[in-house]
Amino acid sequence: MQARCIDFLPPFKRFIELRLMEANITNISSGTGQKSWVESNVCPPSVSGTTLLIVAYSTVIAVGLVGNTCLVFIISRQKEMRNVTNILIANLSCSDILMCVVCLPVTVIYTLMDRWILGETLCKVTPFVQCMSVTVSIFSLVLIALERHQLIIHPTGWTPAAGHSYLAVAVTWMVACFISLPFLSFNILTNAPFQNISLPFNPFSDHVICMELWPSERNRLAYTTSLLLFQYCLPLLLILLCYLRIFLRLRRRKDMVEQATEARQRKARGAQRVNAMLVVIVVAFALCWLPLNVFNTIFDWYHQALPACQHDVIFSACHLTAMASTCVNPVVYGFLNTNFQKELKATLQRCNCGWGVPETYESFPLSTVATDVSKVSSMQHGSLIRSEQCAHC
Template structure:
C-alpha cells in the first residue's frame, strides 16, 4: 500500500486531481496551487494520516523517558558536585557544569513535550509552548557546542601555553565566558521563538491536524536559510574550530614527549599527563556531540533542500528521523556517564552522591545482620556455658 506524502502547509484545501493531489494554499492574500505526484487508491483516501498511532507512540516516549531519567540524575549530580565542592571549581569543571546545565534545560523543557508529538496525532499544547520548546532546543544546543569549543580552547592554552596566572582572574574570566555563551545561545534562539508557530492542516473529511513547526514550511526561503544557518553555526563551524585546537594540541603533545626526558622533568611530565588526560575527556565529549547530532542535521537538510521529498515518506527515512531525534537527546545524558568512566575524581563524587542511598541501605542491612549474628553468638555461647556447667555438675555429683 502506497503511503501518501503531503507537505505540512497551512490552510491547504485538498482536492482529488486525477493521479495526483491538487492542493490550493492560502498565504495571506496570495494563493498557490500545485500538483503533487502522489498515487491514490480509491479505497484508501487519507488513511495514512488517520490510521491511528503506531508502535512508535509507545517505543519513542519510553526511550525519551529513559533518557530523561538518566540525564536528569547524571547532569543534576554533576552540577551539584561542582557547585557544592570548592576543590572541584576549576576552570574546566565550571565549563563542564555549564554544559550539564544546558543539557538539563533541554531535558526538562524539550524532551517531555516532544514526546507528546509521538503520542498524539495533533499538537495539543498551543502556539506559546510551540515557540518556547523550539527556542529552548536551539539555545540548549548552542550552550553545548559553544561550551565544548570553550573547553577545547582552555585545554589548548593549558597544554600549549601553560602560563601561570592568578586563579582569581582565571575564574572570573571563566564565569564571564560561560555567561556570554548562554546569552549568545539564547540570542540564537530568538528567531525561532518569533517564527515558530502551530500550522493547521485541513482535510476534506472536516478533520484538522495541527503541527508545531519551528519555521512554517510555506516560508521556503526562510526555512532553507534557517536550516542551513543552524547546521553551520551549531555544528560545522564549532566542530571545525575544535578540530583545529586538537590538531595543535596533538602536535604539542608529540613535541613534548620528545623533550620531557630525564629525572629533572618528572614534575613537568606529571602535569602534562594530567592535562593530557583532561584533554582526552573533552575530546570524548566532542566526539559524542558530533556523532549524536549528525543524523539530526542531515535529516533536516535533506527534508528542506531535496527537490523531490516523496522519498521522505518511506519507513527507512522515518526510522532515520527517529534515530536522529533519539541520538540528539541521548547526547544530553551520556556526558556524565563518560565522566564517570574517564575521571577517577568524578567517579568518587558520583559514588558519594548517587550510590550513597544504596550504600546506606546496604550498611543498615549489614549492621542488622552483624547484630543478629552477635546476638546469636552470645546466646549460643551462653547456652554452651550452661550446658558445660550442667555436665560438670552431673559428673562431680556422681
C-alpha cells in the same frame, strides 16, 4: 508562503502539511484520489514501535536528568572543583538538563498524539529552548577547547581564571538566546493545512499543528543553513583545529617527558587523561547530532527524497540519537574522572555513617596542564571525614 514544522516535532505532521500545500488539495472528491492520498500518508505506528519509543525516550530523560544534576551538584559543592574547565562542563550539563526537562517530554507527547495539545506557549518555547540549549552546548565545548589550547600551547601566557569562565557562560547564554529568537516569532499554532480538504469524512477537522511560518522560503533556508554552519560545522572545525595542535605539541614533548622525573611524567599522564576525556565528549556530541543534521538538511532542500511511512522511523532514530548527547557528559565525565566517582560516593554516604569512610581522592585539576597526585593520610583524615558525615546525619 512556505512553512516548515520545527525540528523536534514528529515528521508525520511535517509530511501532512507539506503534501497538502504542494498538492493544493482543495477539491478532492470521493473515489480513487481520496483513497490513494489517505493510503499514502496515513502510516499507523505499531504497538512495539510505540513502546520502544517511550522506553527509549524515558531512559534518555532519566539518565540525562539524574546524571547531569549530580554532576552540577558535585562541581558546585566542592570549591576545589570550581576551575575553568569544570565550570564550563557544569554549564554544558545545565543546557542538557534544560533539554531533558522541556524538549524531550514534549517530543514524546507530540509523537504519540495526532495533534498539538500543549498550547501556543509551548509551541513557541520548546523549539526556542532546544535551539538555545544546543547552541550553549557547542559553545561550551568550543570554550573548553580554547582553554586547553591556551594552557598547553602557551603555558607561560595568559591563563583564564574562574571569573572569566562565569563571564563566558553569561555571554554564551545571551548569544544563544539571540540566535534562537526566530523560533519565538515564526512558530505558530494553525489548522490551515487541513481547512480546504473536501472529503466526506475529514479526520483532521479539529486538529492543529505547531509549525514554522516564515515570510518566505528564502528566509527559512537562510536561517536553517546558518544554524547548521554556526551551530555545528564551524564550531566543530574550530575544536578539531585546537585539539590537533594540542596533540602535535604533546607529541613533540614526548621525548622530554620520557627523560623527566617521575613527578613530571605523572603530570603529563594527567594532562593526557584530561584531554582524552574532553576529546571523547566532543566526538560523542558530534556523532550524536550528525544524523539529525543530515536528516534536516535533506528535508529542508529535498524532502521528496524521504519516504512517507519510513520517514517517522528515520526521524525518531535520528532525533533519539541527538537527544542521547544529553547523557554523554555525565557518563564520560563519571567514567574518566576519579574525583567525580569518589565525590559522588561520598555524597551518597553523607547521611549514612554506617556505610564507612569514603575513599580519599587524587587532585585532578582539569583547568591546569598537569595532574598532581596527592596522598592523603589515612587515620586522621578518615576520622575527620567520619565526624563531618555524622554531623550532617
